[in-house]
Amino acid sequence: MNRREFLQILAVAAAGGMGLSNSARAAEQAAAKFYDLPRFGNVHLLHFTDCHAQLLPIYFREPSVNLGVAGARNQPPHLVGDYFLKHYGFAPGSAQAYAYTCLDFEQAARQYGKVGGFAHLATLVRRLKAGRPGALLLDGGDTWQGSATALWTKAQDMIDASLQLGVDIMTAHWEFTLGTERVQEVVDGAFKGKIDFIAQNIKTADFGDPVFPAYTMREMNGVKLAVIGQAFPYTPIANPRYMVSEWTFGIQEANLQKTIDEARGKGAQAVVLLSHNGMDVDLKLATRVRGLDAILGGHTHDGVPEPVVVANAGGKTLVTNAGSNGKFLAVLDFDVKNGKVSDFRYKLMPVFANYLEADPAMAALIDKVRAPYAAKLAEPLAVTDDTLYRRGNFNGTFDQLILDALMAEKGAEIGFSPGFRWGTSLLPGATITMEHLMDQTAITYPYTTVTEMPGSQIKTVLEDVADNLFNPDPYYQQGGDMVRVGGLRYSIEPGKPAGSRIGDMSLNGKPIEADKKYKVAGWAPVAEGAKGEPVWDVVARHLRAHKTIGKLALNEPVVKGMQGNEGSI
Template identity: 25%
Template sequence: MKDQKKSYRKFFSVLAAAAITTSISAPAAFASANTPSSMKTNIHNNNVKKAKKDKNYDLTIMHTNDTHAHIDNVARKLSAIKQVRAENPNSLLLDAGDVFTGTLYFNQFEGLADLEFMNLAGYDAMTFGNHEFDKGTATLANFIKSANFPFVSANVNFQKDSNLKDIFIDRVEKHPENGEIYNGMIKTLNGEKIGIFGLTTAETKDISSPGPGVEFENYIEEANQAVAALKEKGVNKIIALTHIGYNDGGGDNDLTLAKEVEGIDVIVGGHSHDKLDQPVVVEAGEEPTVIVQANEYNKYLGTLDIEFDKKGKVVDYSGKLIDLDQKVGTAYVIPDDPKAAQILETNYKPTIVEMQQTVIGKTTVDLIGGNPPARTGETNLGNLVTDGMLAKAKTINPETVIALQNGGGIRTSVAAGDITLAKVFEIMPFGNTLGIMKLTGAEIKEALEISVKDAPNAFGGFLQVSGLRFTYDSSKTLGQKVQSIDVKEDGANYVPIDPSKTYAVATNTFTAKGGDGYTVFAKAYSEGRVSEPGYVDWEIFTDYIGTQEGKTISPSVEGRIINLAN
């Protein structure tokens, strides 16, 4: 199998050398603790002496997830797809959901811009992310009906939804039609049947707008039924295309799926935006399950080369993420696909450039952010950002009482006057998404100690806060700087934090997964205490300003963060 892949591997070797590592950030620690280091070796060694090697079957899976309307680099993605496909005729191209919501391309074109490029690329199947329901099922129906590929989701029932019931077929389908929804489907490649079924996080009903006609069913039960239905049709190579998160704390995730459902060979995942540079293998049953996920925002094209024996068991695999934005000097390693580039520049980009000049509100005062202000102390912009984050989190989990934002994610200041969308993107250019953590008061104190560890010097992880105030003494010993913490438990009045009490705390998922050294948050994430509704920061900020009277703001410094050493 590996010799067969040399050509396109060589094509992307520059990418591998410069951009592909073996670290998986926060999920890596969890995976290494739960996956034997010898697993891949065992899969190899136990099957090296195969008497009928010619009966084995090689498959290449290209995969994307959580692209969220980021299509400025889509022409490079088309080039990468074409190259991989040209070298690997037994290939699939799959998307694990959340094409919708995240940039102005979605605000303007409601997914149809993304879809034109997905159709051009030749996707084989897609599952639904929670954000596919953000505009209700009428918008989603327009997207599905225009697709040149089918959709799969075994645990979402559309039979009572007026917009989707006519294109929903509640079964595993041997001959799927484009623009229709199935529990699962069979794709025949070079005479071999590949089964694909989908799963969508049940959190969707709480964090998006599916409407009363869409029902979310138990993902473990439905996965077992889908696997059984595929096996009844003679399929022994089964892919779960999921939007439930790698180790998400929302009640469903890929690690649990792999452990509890026998018969899944590959999980192509999404929702948690994990950058799995290497496939993760779970060996909990009779056969191993390989898990992949390709981060977010069209930054990568995931590739997985997988070898099955004649019984459909995974006996070999290799995978990596192709960095679509890597440069050598000023030139991109992957060139634009000419047709895709022409469509983007002609049909879509001019509208977006114009929209960026849209005024979304007005500030009567300078908004202070950037380095060092947002990284050394409370700022009025930090207060505004976290207030908006807290307001959004409360609509999802009304028990949320605190919001935290790393100062390094507030990149610049804004002069008094009109606020344009272009300026909002300068403030928060990373597209970080919302996460809601369950933390004890003691863990919150531990986090605040990390926040002020470098004080009074600048630190990108310095936390701006809402729903909370604290004092610290930068002259004190590391770990002993925080002197007091108060929380607005009722949303109005501050009371001292209770070290033993559990609080719902909003932040961005970069921080929630342990970014900027927040090991206390990474621990909570690994223990399944972080829910990821996924709303993007710039849109939360814009919507919050839109709720203010006259869309006019005058935030101030309120004494939320006080350095007693000053």
């Protein structure tokens, strides 16, 4: 152990509330204790979600803006920075502050290192399962998309990694952008008899037949457990409909209640929902159905250290969300007595790659699947002087880089880039490789577009996306963040009604005219038949030409009416 490693372990040990020692051995023991979670009860669930195909450890900066409106204002998950630390009692500068917030990100990243990585996650899973007989590993989806190798192998790298990791049960979202045939090929092939792929809310478009099992029943330590699947309900809206044209989605409240009742009728003493709704949707859903002991949620990438306890007609439901990019592993232990859950323990555990040894078998698998693409992944494109990240309601520096490239390379006045939440981060001084670029752009519909749009249509686009994000009714929110905008300046008032949130639109200091047409570059069109140069080719060309990326001027809207909102630093 070198001095740097020793000091890092001490830092983690101290963050965990443990005393420091002068010996390296004691420091190693303290680091091990950081991940020592005593067994509780008789039903054990491990949960990760939204890893977005990140097999290796990464940096990932959490948002500085995650606004909550209406009933979600200043409530989890809409807390950032110091507000988050105060709410959960974490110390500034601690390992938890690094894991959950963007505070002092560059300094903290260099102190605590990278997060996630399937080889390190595998070590933690193995350790926790060893102390929890029968424990199940649940995958909340968005696993097969988000990296170059996942795109180029049609997710075979992630399928193999999931099997190696020991995933037991899974639901999905971005998986469907590989097409229904590919999903069914995996479910009926590699996963058959090994991983239960469940979704109570996906039906055939013709006769309304279930496409996948709604739930799976397991017995653990003498207790019957039901896990119900909830795939992303807005897949045909947020992603191309033609990719899932034969299926319908939706929240399907009534069918969910029917499924819960059926599972209870078959003797389930504990029932959980493995959800990809997004946390705000799950919080509302928990008030409207009865009989769920917990919702293990994903989609909105919120790392929430403690469950929110929601009251409903049947009692109480725990609502959780387990972050993204392999940064966290959630552990939910139930104590089931007399046919029902009597108590629980929950822990969301950050996965620090520096403090968990890489599992040899998983590391070997990762090396194998990456080997054919190593040279292409490692191609250097440019060096960044700025921290590059994508996360937050309105913009991120990597988003800004994409926008700048689109406008420059396509000769456009305005750029639009989707408000995707996935995408890794880079520290100043890092070389931007093709792999890093693909981490931001690896989708099956990467086409760039150039469109002449009147000012009135531009406003309509912004208003529609704003309503998807800030509608006071969570059931009308579709996840994701605000479309990222280049060139155009505007203001937004999230608390206003639909159609009246966007104002002060201008370009180069001049007001946008409703009838005037503007040249707009974008990417990721959802319309069937769309074609165009892949976005990664456009941005790579821009990066190669510039070689160095300086400090980026972040184009964010003027936000109105959000004074005192703890979802903004």
